Amino acid sequence: MAKQDGGGEAQQRRGPFSSFHLTLGARLKAYLLTGILVTAPISITLYLAWLVIDWVDGLVNNLLPAQYHPDQYLPFTLPGLGLLIMLAFLILVGMGSAGFVGALLVRLGEGVVGRMPVMRGIYSATKQIFETVLTQQSDAFREVVLVEYPRKDAWCIAFVTGATKGQLRQSLLGAGYDDWVNVFVPTTPNPTSGYLIFVPRSDVRPLSMSVEDGLKAVVSGGIVMPSDDVPPAADTKSSSA
Template identity: 55%
Template sequence: MSDEISPSSSNSKPARGGVLGKLRGYFIAGILITAPISITIYLGWAFVTYVDSKVTPLFPAKYNPENYLPFGVPGLGVVVLVIGLILIGAFTAGFMGRFFQRSWEGIMDNVPVLRGVYKALKQILETILAQQSNAFREAVLVEYPRRGMWVIAFITGKTQGEVQSLTEKEVINLFVPTTPNPTSGFLIFVPREDMVSLSMSVEDALKMVISGGIVTPPDDRPQDERPKNVVRSTENTSTEE
């Protein structure tokens, strides 16, 4: 009788393990679905609430629709901010706007500390927002911090000025982001031939950096192109030669 009971008792454990495994899988799947949605909605709502709290109090009482409605109007401050920026852009495109901009820049040129900050921010924004700019529009692989180790970097522009004149080869400005915060990182100057262009989009490369490699985009290159683009260390190449 003991022999008949033991098989039934041993089979009950995998059954319980299978149920628990399925529940664990469903739980993880629920997190993967709800977490990105919840975080995105939360960040968007936090941004809208912050802008509304700063812009809405600037309305005169008689022009504020919230004084006439029994409920608040979320996003009203964002709409007003966007319209205001469009009007400012249209104003600066005219004669008076250009005159005001030249006068403001003339004032800033005489302020010792703020002029450097103002010019740097203006140049960065003009470079990023310009339609013809190639900044952060291509992801590449580069060997760093030593030969045989690779990092994902983003092209920010072609090196010019004193840095380029002091180097023998043509070098490119690369921004190497850090994990998990891609807004922090460092700038390196790399010869063009030492970079390996990636076919993945900038968005996919950022996902890989932010996740620390957990999220890895698939290789969407055609099958016949993959064997040709095998990345090898330049140090090993020179040794073999």
């Protein structure tokens, strides 16, 4: 009875609004977390976009003569102007290289670079990468698969970058498989680094998720995963069976 009386006295000391304070604190905590979830992604996205725009603006301003800087004529800066100038320049270069004279100049430039021992290797590899990634007919990074790596019964998300060809395919034909694919296994949380492995086509498991969803899963370390594509009706039938 003494313990119960002590508990009652403690309840009286806390007052009748103690439960209200607890509820208010829980609500404020929930509101705080919701605010973070709402503002953090958009804030980080805008911050990264601002960094890119600021970097391009600084690069263009360094290339432009001082008398052509907008700051010389306006009392304020124009963020994003350098990015617009860069896009306009690239469009003009693309239009010029599509013509006969532009294509001839490009070939002459490639011929000069091709005679440089070190530069020709860097230029050739860089050009091939951009052509493979940017061309609309390319299948690079358009197929998400599961591959058994780095050991048996351990699977990871990977991206098929193309079919294995040339000397590599000839060297791998002795393993008993005819169809080999190049697979890029990204690292978490930085998907720009990873490992290039050559796997038989029959040993990869294709996934229906998009490349964007696959990259989200890799970057988040598995926290953000694509939703299940199986409809609820199919799940109910399978469970009842």
